[in-house]
Amino acid sequence: MLSNIKKTNLLINRLNENKLYIYTANFNVFYVFCPKQKFSIEANYPLAISNGFEDVNGIVDASIKYRFAEGELFKYGASFTFDYLKEKLPFNYQDLDKDYFFYHVNGFTEMTIPSAEKIHPFVGVGFTYVICKYEYFNSMDHLFDIAETEKEKNPGFNFKLGIQYDFTNSFFVQSYFHYIRSFYKSRFNNETIGINYNQVKFGIGFRF
Incomplete structure (x- = not known):
């Protein structure tokens, strides 16, 4: 028993x-x-570098990221990025405004270098939606010109390649190359045409 x-x-x-x-x-x-710091917010200055796009002035680039998985060397997540750039088109006695609004949804991967843990290369790829808002003159009876506004909305894709440097566990600086390709249909022959809006970005971020 x-x-x-x-x-x-x-x-x-x-x-x-x-x-x-x-x-x-x-x-x-x-x-x-499950990463400890799942979210980060970023603010960057976008510098336009594509041919025919160099005279466009960068206003702001803002992003929010969510990290849903983490390994020993890599973190994986999704992000939403908004860009705003502006161009002045000289026309006779008045400048015409042309505004570019970019919306990017990406998946991304960040890497930690074991020998330099403050440095994090990253790469991202995803979809882009571009809204181009511009002014133009519409002549009425050839007596005077009236500035009107029109919008173009075009889809595309984007690719990010960059690097981050940590000042603290939460605060970092970064720079990255942003390849942006958009497509629109020509009004003359209905042909689909691709346009590059490539940018180099410099900014800061905060993880939480």
């Missing part, structure tokens, strides 16, 4: 040890794949 009780207690202890191992393993998996 006493022997059976000892066997039962031994079995219970082993079951408890197995439960503790399972809980610990589950916690470790959760710790590895």
Whole structure:
């Protein structure tokens, strides 16, 4: 009888040890794949560099990122980025405004370099939606010109390649090349034409 009780207690202890191992393993998996600082916000200055796009003035680039998985060297997430750039088109006695609004939805990967943990190369790829708002003159009876506004909305895709440097665990600076390709249909022959709006961006960010 006493022997059976000892066997039962031994079995219970082993079951408890197995439960503790399972809980610990589950916690470790959760710790590895769920980053502590899931979100970050970024503010950048966009510098236009594509041919025919150099005279456009960058106003602001703003992003929000969410990191949903993390390994030993890599973090994975999704981001939303908004760009605003502006151009002045000289026309006779008045400058005409042309505004560019870019909306980017991306997946991204960040890397931690073991020998330089403050440096994080990153890459992203995703979809782009461009709204171009511009003014033009409409002549009425050839007596005077009236400036009117029109919008063009075009889809596209984008690719990011850059690097971040951490000043603290939360605050960082960054720079990246942003390849942006948009497509629109010509009004003359209905042909689809691709346009590059490539930019180099410099900015700061905060993780939380």
